Amino acid sequence: MPPAKLRKPSGLDKVDFRYRKVVAIESASYVAQYRLRLRFDDGKENLVDFGPFLTASAHPSIRAYLDKSRFKQFTVEDGFLHWNDFELVFPMADLYAGTIQ
Numbered sequence: 001m002p003p004a005k006l007r008k009p010s011g012l013d014k015v016d017f018r019y020r021k022v023v024a025i026e027s028a029s030y031v032a033q034y035r036l037r038l039r040f041d042d043g044k045e046n047l048v049d050f051g052p053f054l055t056a057s058a059h060p061s062i063r064a065y066l067d068k069s070r071f072k073q074f075t076v077e078d079g080f081l082h083w084n085d086f087e088l089v090f091p092m093a094d095l096y097a098g099t100i101q
Contacts, residue, residue: 023096024079030072034065038081038095046098050090053100062088 027039034051054066065071065088074083082089094100 023092025076025081025092025095026079028074028076028081030074034068034071036074036081040096041079044096046095048095048098048100050100 021042023044024041025038026041029037031037031047033049034054035047035049037045037047039045050065050071054062054071057063065083070083074081080086080089080092081095090100
């Protein structure tokens with residue numbers, strides 16, 4: 001019996017299926033207020049302002065990071081930026097773009 005041919009669902013012939021490189025954060029440093037300078041493993045650097053996100057949130061566990069001493073206790077682990085064992089974490093795409101939604 002010949003092997004079955006795989007059919008692409010219609011419309012997928014125009015989709016680029018090449019995988020993009022996965023990036024990781026190499027380092028993060030506190031700059032001022034609620035801003036961190038992030039350096040990625042591909043050499044890109046971003047200054048990310050977390051202030052608007054933190055101040056707009058109504059959730060008490062997020063607003064707790066308006067305490068600057070708590071905000072400064074971030075960690076870069078296995079390429080990810082997080083606070084308090086992943087209690088607060090952001091999508092890598094947002095960090096790489098330099099904007100927090």
